[in-house]
Amino acid sequence: PTTLGVLGGGQLGRMFVHAAQAMGYAVAVLDPDPASPAGRVADVHIATAYDDEQGLAQLMQRCEAITTEFENVPAAVLGTLAAQRPVAPHAQAVAVAQDRAAEKAHFAACAARTGVGPAPHAIIRSAADLQRIDDTLLPGILKTARLGYDGKGQLRVQHRDELAAAWQRLGQVPCVLERHLPLRDELSVIVARGADGTLVALPVQRNVHRDGILAVTEVGDGAVDPTLAQQALDATQAIAADLHYVGVLCVEFFVVDDGSPSGALVVNEMAPRPHNSGHHSIDACDVSQFELQVRALAGLPLVAPRLHSAAVMLNLLGNLWWRDDVAVTPDWAGVLALPGVHLHLYGKLDARPGRKMGHLTITAPTLAQARDVARTAATLLGLPPWR
Ligand code: ATP
Ligand code: MG
Ligand code: MG
Numbered sequence: 001p002t003t004l005g006v007l008g009g010g011q012l013g014r015m016f017v018h019a020a021q022a023m024g025y026a027v028a029v030l031d032p033d034p035a036s037p038a039g040r041v042a043d044v045h046i047a048t049a050y051d052d053e054q055g056l057a058q059l060m061q062r063c064e065a066i067t068t069e070f071e072n073v074p075a076a077v078l079g080t081l082a083a084q085r086p087v088a089p090h091a092q093a094v095a096v097a098q099d100r101a102a103e104k105a106h107f108a109a110c111a112a113r114t115g116v117g118p119a120p121h122a123i124i125r126s127a128a129d130l131q132r133i134d135d136t137l138l139p140g141i142l143k144t145a146r147l148g149y150d151g152k153g154q155l156r157v158q159h160r161d162e163l164a165a166a167w168q169r170l171g172q173v174p175c176v177l178e179r180h181l182p183l184r185d186e187l188s189v190i191v192a193r194g195a196d197g198t199l200v201a202l203p204v205q206r207n208v209h210r211d212g213i214l215a216v217t218e219v220g221d222g223a224v225d226p227t228l229a230q231q232a233l234d235a236t237q238a239i240a241a242d243l244h245y246v247g248v249l250c251v252e253f254f255v256v257d258d259g260s261p262s263g264a265l266v267v268n269e270m271a272p273r274p275h276n277s278g279h280h281s282i283d284a285c286d287v288s289q290f291e292l293q294v295r296a297l298a299g300l301p302l303v304a305p306r307l308h309s310a311a312v313m314l315n316l317l318g319n320l321w322w323r324d325d326v327a328v329t330p331d332w333a334g335v336l337a338l339p340g341v342h343l344h345l346y347g348k349l350d351a352r353p354g355r356k357m358g359h360l361t362i363t364a365p366t367l368a369q370a371r372d373v374a375r376t377a378a379t380l381l382g383l384p385p386w387r
Pocket of ligand 3: 252268269
């Protein structure tokens with residue numbers, strides 16, 4: 001069979017492997033961890049560093065086309081691979097997504113057309129930049145420009161006099177200081193774009209974060225205000241098109257309290273790959289985000305996915321495997337006795353607190369019903385409530 005390649009062996013790679021194999025492809029995964037979640041289910045596992053020449057040569061030899069599931073693969077590596085094989089997304093788009101400063105510049109450029117811009121911010125590259133910070137950016141959040149995820153590499157800053165110490169704690173690397181915005185809600189939009197410019201989208205998702213980590217995603221009628229959803233979709237379309245993006249892209253939005261009844265949209269960040277907030281699509285859509293990535297990579301037609309069930313997705317973090325420092329197994333039988341519950345575990349061997357171990361998707365005819373069951377499941381597992 002044709003072999004597709006993936007850089008990165010985490011849960012996103014694992015779900016990509018499942019989708020690709022279901023369509024008859026073989027998959028080669030390159031990840032340094034010989035026991036990575038995707039590597040263990042792939043047809044070929046190349047266990048080298050992402051920039052190892054022999055590993056990359058082997059990947060190119062084996063694969064017709066290559067994608068990435070790990071957003072911090074050196075963008076230059078994608079460029080090298082692209083000289084010999086189709087690569088999606090392309091190196092330039094990934095490079096923009098890897099750098100909050102470049103990402104925000106791209107969002108600001110698109111805002112002229114879409115009316116949806118980034119949070120007020122400043123780029124910090126030197127101590128002098130810190131001096132120049134406008135008071136309107138405080139209280140703010142100082143974020144490293146590169147390598148942050150799940151709220152890591154971020155510090156809240158209340159006052160000017162805390163700025164220098166915060167920057168020091170982040171290692172004095174290039175950072176972005178963003179104004180702390182009054183959030184009413186958070187949304188995300190996942191699109192798949194083909195090389196010919198065809199673009200399809202998953203239904204706009206409503207996301208709840210806890211401690212900077214995605215906790216809950218809801219989709220279906222009533223999850224998101226339709227006007228905001230359309231604006232977010234239009235903005236995502238522009239962001240993808242202006243990057244000449246190919247593949248699956250997720251764009252995260254804030255709904256900011258501006259006094260208006262619905263709130264105003266601000267674009268937060270993007271992920272150049274399938275996204276945690278799209279995991280519901282495996283069980284609630286007729287085409288999943290992972291199948292869309294397979295199609296985009298293989299040059300197959302992209303069709304609009306249809307949400308056939310309302311859904312609530314609950315992330316399962318490593319904390320669930322511990323009670324009072326004693327290892328426990330969560331009550332899967334209890335939650336699986338509820339209607340419409342789909343359990344996904346990623347095969348990670350080590351349940352560290354805060355680590356994404358799996359997720360539950362609860363599907364139902366209506367969002368109200370899905371929420372009811374999801375709340376019961378959350379209570380059974382000891383997960384906190386959300387609104
Ligand atoms: P991810 O795992 O999604 O890549 P990340 O580490 O890149 O996360 P962000 O998306 O920048 O982090 O922020 C994480 C969360 O922190 C946001 O979803 C939001 O809940 C909160 N947050 C971030 N920036 C702001 C802001 N400017 N104002 C208010 N809340 C914010
Ligand atoms: Mg991020
Ligand atoms: Mg984020």
